[in-house]
Amino acid sequence: MRLGATGRTLACMTVLVSPLAMAAGKCERLVATGSPDAPPYSWQDPKDPKHLIGANVDLLRQVAGKLGIKVEVLNAGRRDQALEEVRSGRMDLLLDAPLQVEQLTSLDYIHPPLQLNEYLVWTRHDAELTFDGPADLARYRGSLSERARLTPAFTAFAKDQLKPVMAQNLTQAFQKLVLGQVDYVLAGRYSGMAMVQSLGMNDALIARGLPVDRPGLYVALSHDSACNDSWLRGHLAEKLTELPISGTSDAVLQTNLERWKAQLQAQGDAPKH
DSSP states (O other), X not given: OOOOHHHHHHHHHHHHSOHHHHHHTTOOEEEEEOOSEETTTEEEOTTOTTBEESHHHHHHHHHHHHTTOEEEEBOOSSHHHHHHHHHTTSSSEEXXXXXXXXXXXXXXXXXXXXXXXXXXXXXXXXXXXXXXXXXXXXXXXXXXXXXXXXXHHHHHHIIIIIOOEEESSHHHHHHHHHTTSOSEEEEEHHHHHHHHHHHTOTTTEEEEEEEEEOOEEEEEEETTOTTXXXXXXXXXXXXXXXXXXXXXXXXXXXXXXXXXHHHHHHHTOSOOO
16 A cells, blocks of 8 residues: 555654654643742742752753753642642652651652762861761760751761750741750751851851761652653753762852852841851
8 A cells, every 4th residue: 555645744743753753742831849948949939839849949940941840849848748749749749858768659760869968067167176087976865857958877876875855847947056055966068058147047056077977868759740751760860860960969059058058148138147
């Protein structure tokens, strides 16, 4: 059977349309969410409270943009509410998910992580605290926010060996440190910087030594997302692998630290330097 002109044209078009273009057409838009109070990674946009801004938001948009996918990052409320929105499939993606075994039944974690959150030992500038490794911290009194998301191994170590004083949040932990109620606080490198700036404690507190833990902040796709397929998971993993190699992650983090600082100064909540 011979093809007519129309048939030959359609056949040629089918050959010319690449598998990449066909696959990308399956998902043109992702709805994402994350923590609304975790600068510089993600926080509520003061100009548009229904949305989130931050380093993770910017990086996700960059990665998705290279795949021809638009991303809207909504504020779903507290971190647990954001998780539930994605678990239920009402939203497609969580942009700062800690790796938790119990969530594997509802989420697909994309490797590598979008960010590695380096936890450092924060002390007062004048503190006489010396340590060569995490085990040495057992000699001192430490504090940790209940919201901290450490690796399971370090969480078990801290609970057994360090026995930190738990604080409701990082603000309370740093206040305990300034008041001399504890000797150190375990906090993320960049989240610690953001909080120190927001509290006006730049001259009082400092981060010391190498990271004691490096938990990942993952992009996690809901099993119930219509966009969750092997093509998207594979290409997200490919683009995420390229981020640290290119230096993009560090640059975006620094930009959002300055963004957070400028926001605080505009609100009058931080000292002008």
